[in-house]
Amino acid sequence: MWDEFQWDDSMWDDFSLIEEEFTDNDSTLDEDESKSAEIFSGRVPHNASDPESADSLIASQLAKMSVADREKVYMDVHGIPDDCIAETPELIDNSLLRLQREINILPDKKAYSIAERINPKYAQDRDFRLAFLRCEKFDCHKAALRLVRHFHMKLDLFGQDKLTKDITQDDLDMDDMECLYISNGRFLNAYDKAGRVINVVVQVPKTYRTDTCLRKAFYNFMTVCRDVEKQRRGFVAVSIHQDEIKGGSSDNADLIWKLPKLNEGVPLCLSAIHLCYTDKAWEGLLAVIKTALSKPNQVRCRVHRGSILECFEELRGHGIDPSCIPVNNKGEITDLVKDRKRIEQQRRNERLKYPTPSSIAVPFCEDVLLGKGTPFQIHHGNKKLQQFVADRFKKYERAQKGAKKAVAHEIVEAVRSNGGLFLKQDGNRWVPVTDDVALLKVGALFRYLRLKSGKK
Incomplete structure (x- = not known):
């Protein structure tokens, strides 16, 4: 469990002073942010699979950005290192106080309120909250929104009994574990040139229910994001899609629509997403991914079409060494035995760390x-x-x-x-x-x- 964080009287005094620094504009929510509880709700929009519509959406987002913001996106997508925020004690203490204020004014925080009632120590844990602040570069409003979404997402996926506990492999069911062990979606022990951990997703023949894939992905996210350096630097995603689409198109669309939204409720920032595909049949579903991404992440999406080798060569130009991706030129995962041992060691460590x-x-x-x-x-x-x-x-x-x-x-x-x-x-x-x-x-x-x- 994350280290305990509790409020004392002196901190509340500081908090009341800090509150005065804010204006009404600081707490204004846009349309997307006000719907914090609607992470996985709703069906795939009818035009989400239209490549032209998705590209137009991204172009529109880019047009709204300042030159400086566009340059930042360019640097992130191409793996150009960026300095992390210097975390002074004053910054941390003030940010934690402001974070609580932002949580208080969010209109939809039912799951968070349940968590705080069940186990306030967990919901108010200092290191737990710091992870969300680091993810959002200490933007307290965005961190509060992400944290509240985190609990709503966790409630949807695991239920109230697991809302205030760290998810381990012992919390996964048989299908979840089978999905975990096929190793098609995971964080590698590898980083791009900017020091961001690489997440790779490979399309595999067997399909799983959407909720199974989401629970497996949530577990992977929350395991890797306990590393402070990963919280600071975020991650890059590489999604590899092969010639044949497995499973029904509606099943694929449902999963592909919801999976990118998982990133909106975990304390790990997406710096870039690279979609690699070899066949035109995937273009509709890849458009769904681009549409499903949050607005800040849509402009960080890059598409690479061609053979595996051609796509990997393009990744090299974006700061990612293809040799670290365990996929051969046929799109097959090459380290299943090694990764199984990693998963087993991870479970062994969890058993030694958490209560029975x-x-x-x-x-x-x-x-x-x-x-x-x-x-x-x-x-x-x-x-x-x-x-x-x-x-x-x-x-x-x-x-x-x-x-x-x-x-x-x-x-x-x-x-x-x-x-x-x-x-x-x-x-x-x-x-x-x-x-x-x-x-x-x-x-x-x-x-x-x-x-x-x-x-x-």
Whole structure:
């Protein structure tokens, strides 16, 4: 969880003074900003798939920009480094106070209000709020809007029970986890020339429900944005679309319409988005992406058409080294095994950092599953437990009666120190068992080995 942030009386005194610095114009909301709760609502507009309409929309946004703003966009899109804001204690303290004022005057913050009522420490956490301020370059109004949208989005995707907790893999269902493991949408351990982390999305044959893809993407965003430097610099997106469109066009359009909107509620700034495609059949759906982007992000969109190699060569001119993108010239993901290990390590770290969940949908490979039959015996965590028991069998046999429990407890701790849990099935969920039940499981394996060795 993010570090706790609470208000004291002296800070409220400062806040009242800062309030006087604002004019009515500071709190004026435009039409888009006033609809903070409408992130995923509404259908795809009938003209969203029209390439000419999308390009006209972007041209209109560019025409409204000042020369300085257009130059900034050009630098961001081409990976030209930009200095980050110097974060002084005074800037941070004043910005946190102003952020609260901006939250207070937003008209639609139902999900945020629920979160604050359930767990005020979470909703007011200092580092959590700083992430949104960094994302918006300490523009307190925009940060407040993004933070409120974040809770509405989280409520839509995960429900009220998970509204005030950090989302981990244990919060994902079976489809979410399957979608996560195909590795087609993720943040790479790679950066462009401006030091911004690269997010890559690759079209894959299997299609998933829109809500599944959004939960998986939300999890990825919120995992990577815990890094302060990433909060400061933001990210660049590379979306790769191949020859054949998989799934129904309406399903694709629904996902493509909603996925860009995810960025409006996470504390990570999009600096540029590159759409790479090889076939004209994709032009309509790519127009939907461009239309779905927020106004500031529409002008940061660049389209590259051609073979994978041709598109990658154009990316090089935008500050992105193609060699870091794990996709071959056929559009195939090349590091699935390596990325699976990354995801597993990520889950292991989450298990060691966060409290044990009351139940989970998909067991971890390091978990020990209680039950009978081949599926339990061949599970990786069960086989690993058997090896732990075999390695300590002689020590267990030599131990006095009172010391045998200590050996069993040592094995239970070995499983848990690697991120594993002892789980029993409860309907379609898995529930952690008590220490006593875990010790009984270990003891039963020692007795089995004794019988197998011919000892009584």
